[in-house]
Amino acid sequence: MDQEMMMSEDTITLRREPHPISGAIYEELGEGRVRVEDPAKGVSGIFNWDGAWIEGDLTHADYHFLRYIGGPNLPPGKDIFWTMLPAGDLNPLSALASMPGRGGGDAQRPKIIAPYVSDPGKETPEGVRSAAHYPMEFFLDNDRYKDRIPEVYKKSAPYPGGPKKVPVARFFEPKYHELEMEHIWGKVWQMACREDDIPEVGDHILYTIGSREFIVVRTAEDSFKAFPNACLHRGRRLCNHDGKKAAMFRCPYHGWSWDIQGALKEITCEWDFPGVREEVSRLPEAKVASWGGFVFINPDPDAISFEEYAGPEMLEHYAKMRMEDRYKHAHVGKVIRANWKLLMEAFLEAYHSIATHPQLLLAGGDLAETRYDVFGNWSRLGHVNTSGSSAQRGIVMSEQQALDSFRMAADINRQMMRVMVGDEVDQFSDAEMGEQTFNNLFPNFSPWGGWARIVYRFRPNGDNPNECLMEAMLLAPWPKDKPKPPSAKLRMLDPDDPWVRAEELGTLARIFDQDCGNVPDVHKGLKTKQPPYVIYSVYQESIIRAFHDKYEQMLGLSEGE
Incomplete structure (x- = not known):
């Protein structure tokens, strides 16, 4: 993900952006209204930020882009990419000003607009992948600090099997919640x-x-x-x-x-x-x-040790990252009106990015090239690749462009993290410095890898299978010998509050508002869906398939039950 697109928008009074696919101009009018003009077709319309048409000859617009332009927003000065947020008296943003080409002029670079095309995919030794895919080995072989790369970074574990069907009842019928309480929450770490x-x-x-x-x-x-x-x-x-x-x-x-x-x-x-x-x-x-x-x-007195449960790959993956020394500078929670599994699934794949996070495409990437690995109870998403291609718009970086982007991300993070942890950054490879991997330990614990700061937790809200609790923490890297400030207390938003009320999350709050705008409607839709099952893909939703295979095993369900 490109950090530049998430920089502060202090000077913007009303938001105005081109749509990354159609090129239509979305312009905030205030009071939750957005004007959408499509110059190519000579039509325009006015919409509420929640997608409702108000007037005009343009009657359909992108729901999530309307929200991004006209919906609830962060206060001025808080629209900052979350890995750049100041933590305590450490401000990694200060490092960017001294980097070549990172000044204010870059904020004016052209937005990337291109029409949608189907990603044709391509054959690889591991199976069919996006046309934008480059092998993990390509980046590791070209890492400027190969001797620093942990062995687990070189492992690949795509989850086997084909598309999987899961009955919709699993997400709202009380009997599944009761089985979860006995066979999952009573037995897992x-x-x-x-x-x-x-x-x-x-x-x-x-x-x-x-x-x-x-x-x-x-x-x-x-x-x-x-x-x-x-x-x-x-x-x-x-x-x-x-x-x-x-x-x-x-x-x-x-x-x-x-x-x-x-x-x-x-x-x-x-x-x-x-x-x-x-x-x-x-x-x-x-x-x-x-x-x-x-x-x-x-709660299980006969449970295996945490170390055995997590597995050697997870333990090795985080070994150098000093998670225990990080400073929790934000902790925000909210009740979401959907089953916990549905909400968590929204964060176990990047496949949704082109539709749910269209603003990301303005900087190029649609994340179709994301890697997915499953190691026992631990899954890894987004490992050792680079964002910038948009295969679903016919934009695929060359090998040299991909390598340049990979190294640039490492250099940016190395410069920022030097402000926070000093020369400790010199222990890490490019792959480690550029990593922003989303990971998951079954069933519901999701600490990101690398320097990304994010930790998620998803839980049922009491015994109500139609609601869940979502929490997000931000854990900033911290100097080894410097006392940490007090850990941030959990701040619970009201269920109807937008996530942007939590300005301490930076732009992550805007991402959450898009993700959580989908999931309650998924929950409602499943209750009327025919046929009554959902389908998960071979690769991009493979971590979700692995979750449901484990879920069935622990609950004693047959496939499709």
Whole structure:
């Protein structure tokens, strides 16, 4: 993704852009209205930003481009690409001014307009790929720092199989939610919080999944525990809120208490409970693991270790990135009116970019050349390639152009990251410096790779299969020996708020508004869809196919059930 297209728009009062495919001019009129003029056809029309036609002889317009031009927007000065956002007192944007060709003149470069054509694809040793595809080996062989490339970067793992059909009922019928609670959420490793969210002994956070809730508490400098949030007497929640420096958890109902290690402290009027002490002497525990500065829990006492669950490829992929040392400078959540799987799927492929994020095409790329790999429970999307081609508009970079773009992205990030982490950047290859890989650990934990900062988490909203919780964190690289500022607290938006209310996310908020503009309508559409199944593609939706294969396996479903 080209960072230049996401630079600040402070000086623009009303937005105005050409459409990347039709060339029609979309111009903001204010009050949520957009004028669309197609000079080639000599027609124009006025629309609401949500797609409703108001007047004119042009009666159809691009829904997502209308939203991008006329919809809710970030405040002036906040429309910044998320990897460039200042974090604490570190401002990577300052590095760009000194780079050749990165000045204000570049902001005026022509937009790329080209009519839609079908991507013809091409045969490769791994199968059919986009016409814009270049082998991963091409970039790695031409990396200027080949000796720094981790071995896992050289691995390829396309998921086998053909198109997959999944019944629509899986996304809204309560029986599937009940099966998920038993066979998935009761048995998988799931991210509960960042270690920095509970920095001192006794600090605790409430982690909910469906109707279940756990107290996740720091019990020592490097130790954590997780307990079901229920008193062993009558089941009252022990904690109603996250907390600081607790010495014990005391039930507000009858006063029974346990220390933060889970050991019983007191049964009030214990004379009235003969023989009970041994049975309630310890709070039950979920398994707990720490990785990359995150705290994970697994309610299954027989679960394999987190390391075995994540797999060697995931552990190696992040090994040099010091995720544990990063600073959480943004954390935003929102209830979305759709099933959690549908929302997560919107972030497991780049296939939607040409329709959902048309503004990206103004800088060239439609992301059809994106790579997809599946390693056990961990999937990798976007690994070692470069954006800039638009095969669905007949624009395919030459080998030299692709290599130049690959190296330019590495140089830009290396310059910016030097401001943030100093000479540590000299440990990394071009592939690592340019990487903005979206990854997923089954079922719902999505930390991006490289320097991209983004972490997603998707969960059911209670026991309602028609709603879910989406959270996004931004984790900035941070100097090794510099104290981090306090970790950002979760800020929950109202369900009807646009994501751009969260200005701390930069332009990522605008991307989210487009993605989340689709998914509730997908959820509604599936309830009336005939035939009643969805179809996932061989390659571009292969990570979603892998997810549903694993889902069926864990729930004990046959294919298509």
